Amino acid sequence: MSIRIGHGYDVHKWGSDKPLRLAGVEVPHTIGLLAHSDGDVVLHALTDALLGAVALGDIGQHFPDTDPRYRNADSMQMLQHSAALAQDEGYQLSNADITIVAQAPKMAPHIESMRQAIAQGLGVSISAINVKATTTEKLGFVGREEGIACHCVVLMASLSESAQ
Ligand code: MG
Secondary structure (H helix, E strand, C coil): CCEEEEEEEEEEEEEECCCCEECCEECCCCCEECCCCCCCHHHHHHHHHHHHHCCCCCHHHHCCCCCHHHCCCCHHHHHHHHHHHHHHCCEEEEEEEEEEECCCCCCHHHHHHHHHHHHHHHCCCHHHEEEEEECCCCCHHHHCCCEEEEEEEEEEEECCCCCC
16 A cells, blocks of 8 residues: 655734634634635645645645635635545545644634534544644744644555555
C-alpha cells in the first residue's frame, strides 16, 4: 500500500460581518473572518493538506480568489472537490489531524460538531478526524486577536496496490 502525507496551513484576518464558519460549523462570535470565500480557515488548511498529499498544488490554484465564482464560496464544496481530485489520483483520506490557533472564541464546545461535519462532508469515519485548538497565550497576531490560523496534516492511502 502506498501512503502520502500532506500538510496545510492557513490564516485569515478578523474584521468581517460574515458569520464565523470553522470546519463547516457556524460558531457564534462577535466578529467574522475577512475572505473572498466563506472564510473557513479550517477547511482551507485541510483542503491544502489533501492537495499537498497528492502533489496537486494548493487551494489558490484550484479556486482562485480573483474568480467571482468563488465569492462567498462554500469551503466544504472546495474540500469535497479536492478530495475527489485526490481520489482520481488513487488516494483516499486515512486520517486528518487539525490544530486551530485562536485566542477567541472558545472552541471546546464546537469540536465534536466540527469533527462530525468534516467526517460527513468527506464520507469518512469520525474516528479519522481529529480537531484540537490552542491559544497562543496572547502572543503574536493570534494573541492580539488580529487573525486566526489553522494547521493540518493528513495521511492518504492508495485505493489499491495498482493505483500510484
Ligand atoms: Mg483561506
